[in-house]
Amino acid sequence: MSNVCFAYVHVREAISQQIIEQHLTGSLPSERELCATYDVARSTLRQALGQLEHMGLIYRKNRSGWFVCPRKLKYDPMQHTSFLQYTTAQGFQPSTKLVEQKKQKPCKEIAAALELDARTSLTSILRVRSVDGRAVVVENLNFSNKHLPDIDKHDLSLSISILLKNTYHQHDVLYDVTVESCCLFNPIAQLLDTYDGALGLKVTRIVRDKDGIAFEFDREFWRHDALMIENKAKLHF
Amino acid sequence: MSNVCFAYVHVREAISQQIIEQHLTGSLPSERELCATYDVARSTLRQALGQLEHMGLIYRKNRSGWFVCPRKLKYDPMQHTSFLQYTTAQGFQPSTKLVEQKKQKPCKEIAAALELDARTSLTSILRVRSVDGRAVVVENLNFSNKHLPDIDKHDLSLSISILLKNTYHQHDVLYDVTVESCCLFNPIAQLLDTYDGALGLKVTRIVRDKDGIAFEFDREFWRHDALMIENKAKLHF
DNA sequence: GCCCCTTTTTGGTATGTACCAATTGGTGGG
DNA sequence: CCCACCAATTGGTACATACCAAAAAGGGGC
Incomplete structure (x- = not known):
């Protein structure tokens, strides 16, 4: 169905599904932890997180990590x-x-x-x-x-x-x-x-x-x- | 005046000024060429280009380079x-x-x-x-x-x-x-x-x-x- | 139990390298 | 002159690594 040939797309979809199904609330694990979970480099992970940010699913507080967005x-x-x-x-x-x-x-x-x-x-x-x-x-x-x-x-x-x-x-x-x-x-x-x-x-x-x-x-x-x-x-x- | 401690900020401001003063029209030079011009790594350059994209100053056609945005x-x-x-x-x-x-x-x-x-x-x-x-x-x-x-x-x-x-x-x-x-x-x-x-x-x-x-x-x-x-x-x- | 100080963790920045595939530009043949 | 083919360029993806400063966590003293 969807576009899963790239690592960052895979990570993006995995995390977005976690959020939509509400298995993930409040703050996300640390970036290094997520890297280990999905077995990707940190830059790749950050590319995925950046797109989730653009989708309005997550946001970052200055220097203190990623959080699931509240409703608009x-x-x-x-x-x-x-x-x-x-x-x-x-x-x-x-x-x-x-x-x-x-x-x-x-x-x-x-x-x-x-x-x-x-x-x-x-x-x-x-x-x-x-x-x-x-x-x-x-x-x-x-x-x-x-x-x-x-x-x-x-x-x-x-x-x-x-x-x-x-x-x-x-x-x-x-x-x-x-x-x-x-x-x-x-x-x-x-x-x-x-x-x-x-x-x-x-x-x-x-x-x-x-x-x-x-x-x-x-x-x-x-x-x-x-x-x-x-x-x-x-x-x- | 502005925030110039980081390399990507410097590149961002340099290119944005070029565009605003209309010294740059149509397509931008290739990424590797811009890296050489500003003496930064490609990922740093792409971070700057990404922000210029978010500002609505430049855009990319799928795989064929960066272009100055026309008026809105x-x-x-x-x-x-x-x-x-x-x-x-x-x-x-x-x-x-x-x-x-x-x-x-x-x-x-x-x-x-x-x-x-x-x-x-x-x-x-x-x-x-x-x-x-x-x-x-x-x-x-x-x-x-x-x-x-x-x-x-x-x-x-x-x-x-x-x-x-x-x-x-x-x-x-x-x-x-x-x-x-x-x-x-x-x-x-x-x-x-x-x-x-x-x-x-x-x-x-x-x-x-x-x-x-x-x-x-x-x-x-x-x-x-x-x-x-x-x-x-x-x-x- | 509370506050302060130190240590550890973590996000932000930055570089260098590598490979692939699509696009582009150039070359040669019809 | 146009088209087909090939080679060089270039953007997209990906990884490993490193350093710094701010934030969070932990520990010790009051």
Whole structure:
């Protein structure tokens, strides 16, 4: 049936079957141990593990071994439901850690996306969000101070969607979201407890008010194995 | 500034800069040649090339070397615009090859998604779509014969969205789309002219009529470096 | 029982070598 | 000029080995 002429394919399928049949949970044996089990060189084993990682079956915590992936989080970037809301609804224990908050001038990418000139002030926050103790996404949110006066005076560790709705009366907004495959490099990789060059999914979001004026620019760097993007809509022709 | 203590990081950054500054176009030199250039072992070089591949900067055609990636296709899976339409609008030359068309019973996954019993007949097609001569996505479309009578009698190599609209009067439909990172295995990898275990993005789509009855189940396997998913919407709170 | 220090294990990086099969490029014959 | 055949190149697979630094495990003292 399947392609078993190569050693790494054999190892890959053997381990993946172990995981799917749930004979393997939590952490995997050490690499040298697995080499002995399957009688392959360590580089061959690591090739197999790398593919299992790409499949989203296993992941590695920086320098401390391989682990079976928990189930994926379902996430709809077009919805304004909060992280707390959709994670708990799926039975996860969410947590958020604010890494940094500052006022700064926009970089080129943001200036272009928000159509700002380079001197406009932005309130920028960086935070790491985890489910069940595992860091899954690094978020970088940027708010235009011009369009959201005194936004930096509020507590941005609370729900920002509620703040926008109640304080700034943003009831009708335009979302412009992109999703693409990416690589996670330091220092973002470190915040996600993974390695420089790990695989990720990058979600960017431009939020505009009802007149089309952009006031928010977000970048989300997800562990590639942590989420499944979900999107429901009614279409008319 | 950046992390340059390791050889593979050095090679990665050197080649990526070459590409970004456009000193490198089309195909890369052979691996052994690059080893000599950067004075590293082949496995180290291949580690660097692998990460550049994950970044979407380079790709490999099955056994015939490394190439600089063309620009990404922008794609909105929530829109009913045709492949022909959105690729040409972005300046690409699209083409589609029908690989297989058959009537069959649903597999477990499809039966569950469409809420069909295992004896219902499905019309299933498999096709490969390319832009500028490069295969970018393998599509597997499945239509319920029960809900779309005689769908297999039509020419499914033409636009199916027009067929649904004009012949089956599906003007109001519900889309249920998911996107996730995946691995491309044979035989799909071969259709995309890539290798077993290559990185991909999997898009699944369930289409329902206005009463919520599912009549179509699609799976799209994209080269991870070929697309950027784009999604615009107006939201109200 | 808890904490600190040492030892061992282990993942991350790196090299060199080897063989095979597919592709490519070149050569010669029709 | 084209096609068929052959040789050289090249990517894909595989192994053995080595070293380092971080993490985990173990042991000893309080």
